[in-house]
Amino acid sequence: MKWKKDKNDNTDNIEKIEKKNKKQKNKKKRKKANDQIVRIQELEEMLEKSGEDIDPETIVSMYVPHRKPKRIGAALLRMDKLNLVLMGMLLIVAVLFIIAFSQEKMGNFTINLNRLELYRRGISISETGEFNDATARLTASSVKDATNISIDDIPDNLDGESGSHNGKNYMAYTYYVRNAGKEDLGYIAKITLDSCAKGAEEAVRVAVWRNGKRVVYAEPAKDGSAEKGCVNFKSEDVVCSYHEENFLVGNVDRYTIVIWMEGDDPECVDSIIGGSVQFSMHIDSDIDDNTSLVWKFVKDIKDTLSGDKPINAAGNEAPNDSYYSDRDITWENRRNK
Template identity: 30%
Template structure:
């Protein structure tokens, strides 16, 4: 039998320079080096596939990878010894020396980022920055910025939504109490165009499954919604549980601020002439996405206000001693409506942009 002819492999130098990947190790599929456009297309396809599978209740990484592989939405795994071979390549040594020149910058970035893990950050995209948007802890924008950082609330005990101060939305900047985290800030369009923006709140760091009992309240222009992770069986959280009308809250906390009160409060009964209620948080949108929102037709000098409150809900069945010593880090990211959506945290986006931007890899290899 004649030996089958192998299809010619595409080498990096076969790709026009403007279409090459700017990575230390170019991504490949089936042994073929991909163009940057092909890499981005596969990434977009994988993100969409992940959303589609989660919508169908499929969360297994194995099932995801099998499906992605069948749709050609995969990259070859990098061989662990590839770096060693590359280092012994003459040009590899020069690239290594060039990398050392950027090492101090990388270490500084990593040290800063490691301090932020477990903190709460607010970030703007490059598109919003170019449109002239800014962030501030005060409505007067005395100190406008493109990113805000809040210190974590430490050693907080479990508490109830009823324990949150009713004026929690009336204070600027960070105003934690001993039992919860609270932060108020503003975003303003200082540009000349009327634009639409979206926001997404992400869980970017966690230990001891703290998010199972961490509830989040978000005020957007004084309209409030609160959120909690769905139960282990995927059903929506509620206190008291759906079907249990034997007890309830004697009041409806923050009812007057609720954006959709009919969806988040439900009367369970009356006793002694007094009504009792069930509170129903919206479920986190995914394991890493707490909530999303959008604001349209934001005119120049228009300001929008946000308050974020995070607490460990003591009436949540998942609020147990197993959470002691745990931590959770969250971030809220703003971007233009027209910019590409992603579930990556701001840290991951920044790191990927930084790494892919090291153009000397392309010049030396």
């Protein structure tokens, strides 16, 4: 009996110790929670002093450990519409910036036709001589991981194809310009150097075939003279320009552009490895038309209402008073053969 009594006493002691430990743990938890509440209250007071109106629930969602993510979502839903609109606009700008940056890095060769002064007057460009896809903007595919190549290794028949026809280590693109409008006019086609890196422009070559005649352009040599077999770039950012003063109705011009890094150029050295160049071609009117946009718009409406055969610049149809009134204007039946 004495042993049993001692056993009960030990059990009572153990229970007392466990209760005491449990109270101490609960006390520590309450103290920790109180410390967190104090810190949040202090933060809220600081924010109130700064003059900002902050929802306490938002503060709790951000600072209390192990808070469920849905609290943050709820806080976002409570934001006023103006803040949400601003956040949306910032996101759109960020996406556009990324897209623009990516496009720049691609190094594509683009051809841009002046829409207002040329496209609306019946001048268009196309990858094909039939002008089934007449437009005001074309983009050539880029060449990836290109290295240098000699001009002697580039095929001689590149002017005989259409659209993009790149080869190993060179870019080649052929397109057509057509006058299917109602009047003879002039244009200026200009190739520009838009960007470059690591001095790659010093060894680049740009060959241009215009209606079958080829000219090769390059940066001047170190002594200022022209590279062998080349014509110097017109300026630091302009490769060349072609002025067609009398682009008659029914005329079609063909351009082939070939770009490569010339391996035989003395400036083609190891330091330009990893470099890049980006070019574009712009086709503009050779006259400055100071007529207001409103008047041009009115004139287009007047032509439509009066039956004066308004220009269908996006397609093949030419007005009846053009050089060809009974068929489409193509490279094969062009006026300037």
